[in-house]
Amino acid sequence: MPPADHAGRSGGRDGAEQGVERGCTRGVDRGFERGVALARAARRGDTLALHDLLDHLTPYISRICRPIALDDGPDATQEALVAVFTSLRSLRDPEALYGWVRGISVREAVRVAKRAARARPAESADVPERGDPQLAADIDDVLSRLSPQHRAVLVLRDVEGMDEESAAAVLGVPAGTAKSRLHRARQSFRKAWNG
Numbered sequence: 001m002p003p004a005d006h007a008g009r010s011g012g013r014d015g016a017e018q019g020v021e022r023g024c025t026r027g028v029d030r031g032f033e034r035g036v037a038l039a040r041a042a043r044r045g046d047t048l049a050l051h052d053l054l055d056h057l058t059p060y061i062s063r064i065c066r067p068i069a070l071d072d073g074p075d076a077t078q079e080a081l082v083a084v085f086t087s088l089r090s091l092r093d094p095e096a097l098y099g100w101v102r103g104i105s106v107r108e109a110v111r112v113a114k115r116a117a118r119a120r121p122a123e124s125a126d127v128p129e130r131g132d133p134q135l136a137a138d139i140d141d142v143l144s145r146l147s148p149q150h151r152a153v154l155v156l157r158d159v160e161g162m163d164e165e166s167a168a169a170v171l172g173v174p175a176g177t178a179k180s181r182l183h184r185a186r187q188s189f190r191k192a193w194n195g
Contacts, residue, residue: 031056032098039094050088054081060098061105067159068109068151069116070144076112080105102160103170106152113148142192150185157182 035056041049061080066073083104091100143151149171156167168178 035097036094039088039091039097042088043091043094050085053088054085057081057084057101061101064102064105064155064160065109065112067143067155068106068148069113070140070151072112072116073109075116076105076109079112080108083108099170102156106156106170107172110148110152113151117148142189145192146185146188150181150188153178153181154185154189 035053038049038053038056042053058077058081061084062073062077065076065080069076080101084101087104091097143154146154152171153167156162156170157164160167162170164179164182165175167182168175171178171181173181
């Protein structure tokens, strides 16, 4: 599973440069190269390569979708895999595979999280009271208090390590909007975490 720093060209610098900065191993480089090779073969119509590519990408997609969609992370992962499957021919540069997949994953996770929030509105009894010790111990609970858009920008910046411009591009918003969302998301997270 390639780490975020090997997520293609959308992160500003190429994956190899970022990998050297973060001390990535040859195994990670081979994983990146394998994903790119599988994407090329799948785009040519090799169905076995397509199956292998989806298996290869599943942990990467899940790592992005879970903190955004929370309990619905597996559903978001499946939705993102379907989107990758149906849109693979639109990927112009297989070297940009991981950045392209990251964008799809974030969009699907936000969409699934919004749909789930509409279907299951929180009841006041389900939300821990201020000062509840469980609140400080449960990151998922704190994340669930943020909007999907705020979770998405937190994941891109703090988990994936993207810069603000790259995160804004993935989210499809201006850089200033991404920056203000990140500020509000971090502020809300700290407030909920500290109870």
